[in-house]
Every structure is written in structure tokens, then in C-alpha cells.
Amino acid sequence: MKEKITAQSIRLFEKKGFSETSIQDIVDTLGVTKGTFYYYFSSKEELLMDIHLGYIEDLLNRQEKIIHDNSKTYKEKLFEVVYMLISDIETRGLAAKIFFREMKNISEDRRAIIIPKRNEFRLNIEELIKAGMEAGEFRPNLNASILSFGILGVTNWSYHWFNPEGNCSDREVAEIFVEMILKGIQIN
Template identity: 65%
Template sequence: MKEKITQQSIRLFEKKGFSETSIQDIVDSLGVTKGTFYYYFSSKEELLMDIHYRYIYDLVENQQRIIDSGQQGCKDKLAEIVHMLIDNIDEQGASAKIFFREMKNLNKEHLEKIIPLRDQFRLNIEKLIKEGIDQGELKNHLNPPIVALGILGITNWSYQWFNPSGDLSSREVSDMFVDMILNGIAAE
């Protein structure tokens, strides 16, 4: 039931927004009582934090698997991370929207659980860029923190406009991003 509550809440939060969705809306849509909701979550904000945590934790785990794969160079790992991010928006678009749009509704205590994971994701990209520079795969004048933020800005914002059932697949979109990013930062 906890997973049903979470998935239904994701749909409602995406459609109506976190603030406009009540616990009553959630339980009514599932045909359960508020007691059922409170058995799994102490508040609507705890549910939101759980959605945020699961989303960013899974991204960091997938990113770490890519980074730990020893057979690829830094450029290939960056490309794979971009593909993973766009595929994730294809597969979990509603959770991505909630993650980026509703973070403002988390209190300080909940943010302290989310922000370190979000920062770790960014820092992993920075480290990969630095390694690429050190290994001669990427231009040596790049500023890794700025390039990492640029990559995240390009990929993360796509949750706003990417339509998985549109003209381009997630792979086609991410291939364009990879080409744009790597041809702009690859060593000559």
C-alpha cells in the first residue's frame, strides 16, 4: 500500500502541485482512509521527502555504477550519464518534475537529507571532468564546476519540455546533448 500511495501521490502532485493536493485527495483517489496514509507517512511533507530521496538516491546509484565501470574513458562516462539522465526523465518524468518543482516545499530537516545527494551527483560530474582534463580527453582550460553545472542545466531542464511520446526518443535527445557537450569540451 505504501507504494500505491507514493505512486498515486506522484500523479496528483504532478497534475495539481504539492500544495494544492491534500491528503484527503490522495486517500479518496485510492479509496482508503487517512489512517492508512498515516500508517505509512507522518505527513504529506514526509511523503514528498520520500519521493525526493528515492529519486535522487537512484540517480546517484546509477551514476556511481557508470563512474565505476573501468573500461570507459571520461568522455564516454559523461555521455552515459547524460543518456541516463534523459532516459530517467523519459521513465520517471513525473518524479523528475516533482523533484525540481517541489523542493521548495521541503523543510530544512528534509532538505538536509536531499541536498547532500544532489551535491554528490554534481561533484561526481566535476570529478569526472577533472579526470578528463588530467588525462587529456577534455580541454585543459575548462572550469570543472562550471562545466558540471552547464551539463546539469542542459539535462535537468528537459523535464519541462521533453515529451517521451513526441517526435524524438530519449536516446535521440540525449545523443544531441552528448554531441553538443562533448564537441564543445573535447580535446582537439
């Protein structure tokens, strides 16, 4: 039931916004009582926090597997991270939208838990770029910090416009993005 509450809440938050969605709205659409909601969550903000943590922790776990896969080059790892973010739009696009749009509705003490995880994800990309530079796959004079922000800017914004059923597949979009990135950072 917790997963059903979370999934329905994500849909409602995306449609109406966090502030405009009441606990009553959530339980009404599921046909359960408020008691059921409060059995799993102490508040709507705790639910939002749970959505945020679930989203970023899943990304971090999958990113770590990619980064530590020694069978891949740094270019391949960069592609896999970008592809992971783009392909998630089909399955987790609404959660991504909530993750980026509704952060303002999380209290400062709870944001202090989420922000370091977001930073860790970005810093992992930065370290991947630095390792690629050291290995000679990327130009040695790059600003890895700015590049990591740029990569996340390109990929994270795509949940606004990317349609998994459109003309380009998630893999094709990831290939276009990585080609655009690599043309600027790889050694010829």
C-alpha cells in the same frame, strides 16, 4: 501499498501541486482510509521527502555504477550520465518534476538531508570532467565546476519539454546534448 500511495501522490502533486493536494485527495483516489496513509507516512511532507530521497538516491546509485565502470572512457561515461537523466523522463519524469518544483515545500531540516545528495551528484560530474581532463580526453583548461552546472542545467530542464514519444528518442537527445558538450571540451 506504500508504493501505490507514492505513485498516486506523484501524479496528484504534478497535476495540482503539493500545496493544493490534500491527504484526503490521495486516499480518495486510491480508495483507502487516512489510517492507511498514516501507517506509511506521518505527514504529507514526509511523503514528499520520501519522493525526493527515492529519486536522488536512485540517480546517485546508477551514476556511481557508470563512473566506476573502468571499461568506459570518460566521454562514454559522460554520455551515459546524460543519457540516464534524459531516459528517466519516460519512466520518472513526474518524479523529476516534483523533485525540482516542490523542494520549497520541504522543511529546512529535511532539505539539509537532500541538498548534500544533490550536490554529490553534481560534484561526481565535476570529478568525471576533471578526470577526463587529466586523461587527455578533454581540454586541460576547462572550468569543471561551471561545466557540471551547465550539463545539469541542460539535462534537468528537459523534463519540461522532452516528449519520449516525439520525433527524437531519449538516446538521440542525449547524443545531441553530449555532442554539443564535447565539441566545446574535447581535444580535436
